[in-house]
Amino acid sequence: MRKLLAGASALALLTAAATGHAETVAITHAKILTAGPAGEITQGTVVIRDGKIAAVGASAAIPPGARVIDAAGSVVAPGFFATGSELGLVEVGSLGNDATVNAADLGAGFDVQYGLNPESMQLPVARLGGLTSAVVLPRSAYDRSESDEDEADQYTAGPSGDGSRSHALFAGQAAVINLAKGDNILTRAKVGMVAPFGRAGAGVAGGARGAEIVAFKSALQDVRDYMKNKAAYDRAGYRGLALSKGDLEALIPVVEGRMPVIAGVHRAADIREVLKLVRAEHLKVILHGAEEGWMVAADIARAGVPVIINPLDDRPESYEMLGATMDNAARLQAAGVTVALEATGGSSRVRETRYGAGNAVSHGMPYDAALAAVTLNPAKMFGVADRTGSLEAGKDADLVIWTGDPFEPLSQPTAIFIHGAQQPMTSRQTELRDRYKDLSRPLPPGYTH
Template identity: 75%
Template structure:
């Protein structure tokens, strides 16, 4: 009987989800920030049908039978991307995460998609900050967290076998990231294997033996191994190929990087290190993404010429290490003005991803154009990680990932009045709001656990 009841409940849940997905919604009287070719629309309508954006514009008609949401002069914007996020892989940072691995056989082949948690309590909090998607990237094995130099250069965790002897090549690569959505449901993976992550600067030097030059030598050898493996897979399987420094899993995982199909995300801060990484990418003919880039503004022209995007925290404004001596909150604005594609990251861990819109507002206050800041948390990360055909801007045919705001989304007092992911309305509650509502009226009877027998 219990199984029958559970099955009935599951069928009912699926029916409700299907009905919500099939619902036609028209959001009217809204200022529309499309982050797309249409730019800003002073007052218009967005139509959602079958989970997609059906129409956007001042003259968009409201379909018969559609549920109408009157924005009353509010703002409709694309859902924001949490770039370089911990969402779905970290719940409480002090209790660990699923974003790093210390295994001599697993480096490049580490894939964060298998540790994703759709039931994370962080998702509802992030949605209330206007986030609908996240780019989740691995972090280097052995890094304990934080931004201090010594934490980036902790080489003690990198071992290749008993006693730590042998190659540490696996640790040159931190693994593969993924794009997820933050909607309610059991399936949150949007696209897996979107990028390979590798530490550079002092962090990469520590892995390679303590010197920056050693890392580039090790990386060139690793890529040479991959190319030899690609040409001689049969010989490798017969154990008739020279010894290679990477496991078969890592060799296979790096093939898309060597072929230029998967970008390499380089965690790098210092201007001189960025120049070296740009040169390395040219020599190896690989696609590159710079992550961190606290001193990227100093080499903005070179980055723009190379067509390399930069992921950065717009609030980095002081040197937290010797690699960030020139950190400034003008970084994002200067890079965007130079023609670099910029995507903004949040700070403070998964519990504070919701504050990313405040970072975008700060970037605007330090010289970044408003439209550039909007694109840096919407369409730019979607383009960088290969999902711009599905989301990131308000255009007909794209997934209806959008938020209705009471006002300017970069203004801290503005709040979401509706959040849609794949056209499905999301609850505007979180654990925090539930606790607030539970205890704000002290005159109500306490829950049973608080009463004495």
């Protein structure tokens, strides 16, 4: 079976290059984890046609002329999301990145979609971890542990010197990307506005949490006033506003409730304040971090607010995270909170997303809930669930064939499809491995001269 998969891969890639998404593929005899209403299918077939899932089920018919992949003994699952990542924005962090901005008049207006790099070497590495999509976030101001206090300025989305810094309350706008090989990886732009709260928010508002909440409210009021008086603002006939026009325009979808605030927040007390704030301001919000979320899980669930958490956060790395525990995901889910899981290590280690999901299961999160937390839940949170996140007819064919349970570290992908196109099973890492594992081969000139 594995030889059949490997032999078919090269042919599939050549065919896809020549015909786009015209190829019809039937993956048969597989255990299918749909992450959708159909749940788990013990043995079934997934049919891919024109880049979409044409059929999925125990009795799905194989279309005439379809290329058949016999996946007996394998598991087919939706491609995972790298939620809360910097994929496509950061290559080697010490050499700079496109995830942060430090401009005097730009914060909310910063849009990561314009800095995406489809040629990033990190995309194939992530893809080989079973990831087919990513939620790419700008890096928020001061959102670091207290041990990073001396380095805080370099992470600030806004000016680091004197003067008004209210715009730095907003780090910029997030995007959803796909990890397919090609030059167009953007799936949806402007899916959320990143804003730091707690200690991080205090850092951009004068050093106190209370100041940040007041500044945040004032910024939103400026946006509402601007919306009512655009003509006067344009002719300089209106009062001065702390935000630039670019930031004011970018925040209109936020105050109208069309774009969620992705609130970086950690301790329970700060989570309560964020929930009060968004309720008073009629905003949509997604909590990001929420290491002490389990302590206020009932409040989060009652507010209908989803969260993005790292299931491996279990150390009190700062006073904001004294209650961090690996039971966080399970407790939040049990309380009725919609949970998405992210990985440790920014863009370089997002391939470990599945390991985190497996750890969440080992600490009490139901398997189906953990699967949803890396597939359908992030798709719903960021407005792309009509396209991806589960194996359902009509959705993009974003799926992975695994040798076994995808949360088991020894399982490996044998085929990856994104938008119905079978992807290369190589990365820079595998190419270097293959280049140097046979030392009898001639070395490059730099090694011999």
